[in-house]
Amino acid sequence: METSSEHQAYDFAYVQEKWLPIWDKLEPFKSGRADDPRPKKYVLDMFPYPSGDLHMGHAEAYALGDVIARYWIQKGFNVMHPIGWDAFGLPAENAAIKRNEDPRIWTYENIATQKSSMRRYACSFDWDRVFNTCDPEYYKWNQWLFTKLHDRGLAYRKDSAVNWCPGCQTVLANEQVVAGLCERCDSAVTKKKLNQWYFKITDYADRLLDDMEQLEGKWPEKVLLMQRNWIGRSQGANVNFVIEGRTEPVTIYTTRPDTLYGATFMVVAADSALAAELAAGSPIEAEFNSYLEKIKAASDIDRLATDRPKSGVDLKRFAINPVNGEKLPIWASDYVLADYGTGAIMAVPAHDQRDLDFARAMKLPVRVVVETGEEDPNETGIATTGDGKLINSGPLNGLSKDEAITAINKQLEADGLGKSARNYRLRDWLVSRQRYWGTPIPIVHCDKCGEVAVPDSQLPLLLPDAKGLDLKPKGQSPLAAATEWVNTKCPKCSGPAMRDTDTMDTFVDSSWYYLRYPSSTSATEPFNREEIDTWLPVDQYVGGVTHAILHLLYSRFFTKVLYDMKMLDFTEPFTRLLNQGMVVMDGSAMSKSRGNLVRLSDELENHGVDAIRLSMVFSGPPEDDVDWADVSPSGSVKFLSRAWRLSGDVASAPGVDFSKGEISLRKATHKALNDAGFAVESFRFNVAVARVMELVNATRKAIDSGCGPADPAVREATEAIAIMLSLVAPFTAEEMWERLGHKPAIALAGWPSVDPALLIDDEVEAVIQINGKIKDRMNVSPNISEADFEAAALALPSIVAELAGAAPKKVITRPPKLVNIVL
């Protein structure tokens, strides 16, 4: 057999083939051995969807996650770094339809492909913990959790106008509608009235907001902000308006109860039940109906168009303003949303731009009630929303906005006409889907007993065989055609009953998967409490920002529900979060149609695993996109081979006493270890790599033209390089480690401890400034006193000459780095 020393040049393909089987045997990344004394850490990468082989995006994400996991392993932690597959979902189903086969085949084939690619990519995964969400052993617990949510009233059905994707022929959650388009297929989303399953995430709105305090500084600020905006809490008041000819008053929601006296009309959402009721039997009913038809036909995209003219129908009905008895005309319009607040508003055109636009379009009166010092909205067409003094407002006159809000809320409450209220932008999570490849909803519909949850003993409720079912999207779940499966007995009364035919949104699967890894094979519970208590919450989560709302919000929700069920004792699942950027090509996302697709397998073939990983990590900060057109994988190969060559040049024996080594290289080594460690901990991986490169350069110089290859400092430096490189380039590092006379696996070698004495320089170059401009430099001791430092600076000939006898006004000294002489 050929040994590595016979290789004169760095041969990445040979090295890759050599080490993989050895690592398989050593299993350096097995976590959770009973006798493991190391402190624990849970590092988690978002699990992949098995849509074909791994691509460049995976290569980046998993390279970054691996740096973190391997760093903490080197730092002496027992790191659990698991992986699995998010395997239910539409792509598999669409592929199955195209190929006319069971989605299971496509899915499990792709999982096998990705698995073998991941092994080759040498991530530090613990392979004993793998599971796929489409395994019955997993989705059994989806169903179990669904029934628990159902018991608690957190899973419920309701009729509602839902987001409908005409392409996928299924409903979508609010979070899956991106700018009016389906997140999956980009079809324009329309509305459809349907009876669907929801999770009551709105019950948790306040906690989802308030608990973010725990995440401050640990999650990207951007993600926290997006979640805050998505939940969109607003503080205001509900006010009751009596409607002429209607017994029940109508409640409206407003954030500006202080402007109540400025209301000049009322608007109800055109697609609300109230609007239909108010229009019924009146002369304008036909006009109203045709208006309703028109807005129903409009897709979300049309609604998104900015400065779209306001439209509406005068219902010829009147509401009475509770504070002054004024008669306000009631209009129906689509600029008021049926499912926010109460679906009805009081319009205060002077102080709300939308109301003003509507008032001007419909020639309705505008009355200023807050004097803001700005121009009259009647003239300018610009509503004044700022603070000011209340006018035309009876008892509120003279108050400021905040004072008026307090006063009017108090008054309304005392009179029984209203009270302060909160509203949220967040809607309940629509979880049912009319598609095949997902978790069947474990509910049986019985004429006698109603909705009955499938009992635990009957779980998992297996997805019926795809054979014989037409999976083509048609607006109804394909499961409905599996008559033998659908027709069942009621678990309660044993009478004839029908199964629910919808499947769950796949985001249900990913909302709790991180809890499953510590006990991934348990057949008796979704997760083991003892294991959860040891490993959770996740110390470090790594994944794309695309999940800023969807997956991360849902996971936080699930965690809180499980906390309330006393199954967990923490309320936030992910302690720290890192969002990596995307891999793009020539400035835009890679796609086949664009013709800028870079195949990961080609890149790995041409440059090797380590060079691709290194290129991903070194290209810039992890949050930024990597433009593959800008990176140089061949540059990475070159660097790795330079590092590799050092290991062949070291002429001292393993175990040599480093303390006898040449001091300046020793200092460079310890500084590199210190700085690279700090950089990794602050997610500046590119900087960490730069520090290693510097050390490689310094070591090369030491060998060629310095202390020579036999000096212990050269071995110390090269070993440090190998260990630091092991985070990014595991194959090269392992090969170096062997050539240095050590046994595998370098992944467990341990981060060398940094000697603080070696971090102090003998001499530092200080800059001398006059009025902030650099005039000279001098070498000083790092612990020079302020007085000596100033004296030395003022004694420099160039400074003496420059000053020409003038007395400095002030001298700022920052020993040992800088003196600034102010004249």
Place this chain on the structure above:
RNA sequence: GCGGGAGUGGUGAAAUGGCAGACACGCAAGUCUUAGGAACUUGUGCUCCGGCGUGCGGGUUCAAGUCCCGCCUCCCGCACCA
């Protein structure tokens, strides 16, 4: 429209308020080579060689890429949320 982020060499990027451009890519010259898409060395912001330089204009400070105010441009999120 609202909210947020970012603008630094030819390129990717560094820089606890304290030497702007670390580390690379690219490019150029050289050494060694039969050869080089190898290795090594050197150079590489601009410059009229005094300086000038971090999108533009102001400000705070002994000192600003960094902090504050106002613009411009680009990117992201939300989008009639009353």
